[in-house]
Amino acid sequence: MSLLVWFRRDLRVQDNPALWQAVQDARERAQPLTALYVFDPEGVGGWAPGGASRWYLERSLLSLHETLAGLGVPLKVERGRMTDVVRAFAHKVRIEGVYWNRVIEPGQAALDQSIAQSLRQTGVTVEVFDDDCLLMPEQLRRPNGERYKVFTPFWRRALELLEASPATVRLRPVPAPLDRQLQVDPGMLQSAGIAGRAAWQQKLAHHWMPGEHAALDRWARFFLSGIEDYDHTRDLPGLAATSRLSSALHFGELSAARLFAQCAERLAHETSDAARAGIRRYLAELGWREFGRHVLYGRPDSINRSLDRRFDQPGVWKPDPDGRLLRAWQRGETGIALVDAGMRELWETGWMHNRVRMVVASFLTKNLGIHWREGARWFWDTLVDADLASNTLGWQWVAGCGTDAAPYYRIFNPDTQAERFDPDHLYRSRWLPDGLRPTPIADLKTSRERALSRYRMAVKGEAA
Ligand SMILES: Cc1cc2nc3c(=O)[nH]c(=O)nc-3n(C[C@H](O)[C@H](O)[C@H](O)COP(=O)(O)OP(=O)(O)OC[C@H]3O[C@@H](n4cnc5c(N)ncnc54)[C@H](O)[C@@H]3O)c2cc1C
Known part of the structure; x- marks a missing residue:
């Protein structure tokens, strides 16, 4: 019997609650741990993954495969409907427990529920973690119980909650490797057919280096030398003045929690006014990312219909x-x-x-x-x-x-x-x-x- 960690929008090993717990349990129970990613070409609500993100995803998975190999966790990438693939995989490899992080997007809660239910029916334990947002949509409501519709009060309240309870943003280090030697297989993604081979996609390689390591490097550079000018340069498209971490945040190569925690820690002792303004502004942009998730959670139909x-x-x-x-x-x-x-x-x-x-x-x-x-x-x-x-x-x-x-x-x-x-x-x-x-x-x-x-x-x- 073995354990399974199902990767979704969390393609990293640092600050990854599901991976962290899965590795601890695998070590304690002396069981092998396997990682799974399922590529569903149909996507959610008619929004099949686009060409550029498929290119990015494929490379990010290759990078994750290498990093996980170093931890003694093999990554398998399969193609198909999530529900079918996860269930079939768990059955085929005789899995005893499955771990994953929730994704806050339309259809994902129902998917989680149906997969968890069918796994539990076959005696498999399921552990689901919160990771996609700093505060989950259930944690943040207006005093009258309704959802926030306006950003400024939403973010003010979110900051109050985050500051009152810093434990909400919990960072976890990279788990210590399991005792298992693994080879990196560069061809492991071929059968999943994720990225197309159009010349248009190939040129993206001149501009992006997907993967957790590259994302951490980009963040470190921006945090050390870009953030203090961010407040007054972020609107100037001729300069490379923003962090360019949106794809890394989307695929979860970096956690919003890490960026938030580092910014909050620096704010506590930063004396430069420019740097303080830059950090606050950057936090507010992370707030817009958060707001989008909360709005979509409340109004999943808005991917196709006007909210008004x-x-x-x-x-x-x-x-x-x-x-x-x-x-x-x-x-x-x-x-x-x-x-x-x-x-x-x-x-x-x-x-x-x-x-x-x-x-x-x-x-x-x-x-x-x-x-x-x-x-x-x-x-x-x-x-x-x-x-x-x-x-x-x-x-x-x-x-x-x-x-x-x-x-x-x-x-x-x-x-x-x-x-x-x-x-x-x-x-x-x-x-x-x-x-x-x-x-x-x-x-x-x-x-x-x-x-x-x-x-x-x-x-x-x-x-x-
Ligand atoms: C019409 C339109 C479509 C957009 N589509 C997307 C999209 O598909 N994916 C996406 O990630 N962003 C989208 N944005 C938001 C924003 O343009 C990008 O997040 C930002 O340009 C990414 O660059 P950056 O990482 O350098 O941002 P930075 O300025 O460095 O900001 C840091 C992070 O904050 C978040 N962020 C910043 N601005 C916004 C915003 N307005 N809304 C939500 N999150 C924000 C992003 O995660 C970003 O990486 C869209 C904005 C508009 C106006």
């Missing part, structure tokens, strides 16, 4: 029958410099600066009138950090139909945004080096007026 249902009425979004406008946006051929630079950064690197994400999303949904879901789908396929909670939150926030959304009359002007946040043209000239620009596909002034009138109709019921 008035925005699902006919007439709010404009048809784009031959897909010409959407294609121009996707290819960075709108003729609007900051939008095109952003879309090219995304295509080239699988990532886009947050300020530019807001601008391109506003242009698509407001100036072009295209449904936020189309933009979210494109991001989903092309971002290495594609994350259901943060992507849904971001798109609905910009489109004005989400929780704590930007008001509908706030329409980013990409040219003004470029002057303000890319004054030296660093960003635009990096991604649009040829200088040749197509004629703009929309006039910013008239398309803004039309967007306002459509939105007024949705919000106030006035005729467009």
Whole structure:
């Protein structure tokens, strides 16, 4: 008999509660421990994993395989429906106990329940741990019992709870290795068919090094020398001033708990005002990640529908029958410099600066009138950090139909945004080096007026 640790969105060995407990039990009971990852190509709610994240995931799993081999834990990667694979695997390898960390996403709680139930029926013990958020959605409610809909009170309360009870953020070291020699097998992922072989995916390797070690290095560099400038440079897309850890956080190569704990510890004795402001701002960004998970937990339908249902009425979004406008946006051929630079950064690197994400999303949904879901789908396929909670939150926030959304009359002007946040043209000239620009596909002034009138109709019921 043996034990199984099921990896999900926690591709690391440090601060991993399920792995930690599984290794302790395996040692105590002198039983072998195996690790399993299941790649489900169908995904959740019709959101099958996108191309860029599949590329990232495959490499992150290879790195995890190497690290786990050093701990004496073999990693098996299987393809199929989670429920079927976990059950069949546990049966095939004669597993006595299974350990995993919860994922806060639609459908995952039901999945956990059904797998746990069927394992327990066959006499297998199950231990499930909390890890995806700093505070689980059940721990954070408004005084009247409802869920928070506005970020500022949500984060204020979260900080109060975290500060009052620092034990909530519990870090665990890397477990000591089990007494088992393992070989690394670089071909172990081939049969799982995770990543495609398109040239577009291959070029992502120039920009990213997936895996826990690389993520820890990136974090250490940012924490030591970037965070003190973060508060005033994070909005400038021409600089590499943000941590670029969103994909690492999405796949769980790093825990949000570790970043939070290190920031909180440094805040306790940091004397530089700039560094304190940078750390506080960074914590608030982790707070937005947290908020997205809590919102999605309460409203799982929001991956496909506007949180504010008035925005699902006919007439709010404009048809784009031959897909010409959407294609121009996707290819960075709108003729609007900051939008095109952003879309090219995304295509080239699988990532886009947050300020530019807001601008391109506003242009698509407001100036072009295209449904936020189309933009979210494109991001989903092309971002290495594609994350259901943060992507849904971001798109609905910009489109004005989400929780704590930007008001509908706030329409980013990409040219003004470029002057303000890319004054030296660093960003635009990096991604649009040829200088040749197509004629703009929309006039910013008239398309803004039309967007306002459509939105007024949705919000106030006035005729467009
Ligand atoms: C339309 C739109 C779509 C987005 N889609 C995604 C997505 O699919 N996946 C994703 O991780 N982020 C998404 N974001 C949020 C944000 O743009 C990225 O998290 C950020 O750009 C990642 O870069 P970074 O790691 O350098 O961030 P940093 O500035 O270093 O921030 C640190 C961490 O905080 C979190 N964070 C920062 N800003 C936000 C935010 N606004 N919302 C939620 N979490 C945040 C991320 O985990 C990030 O890694 C989206 C934003 C918008 C406007």
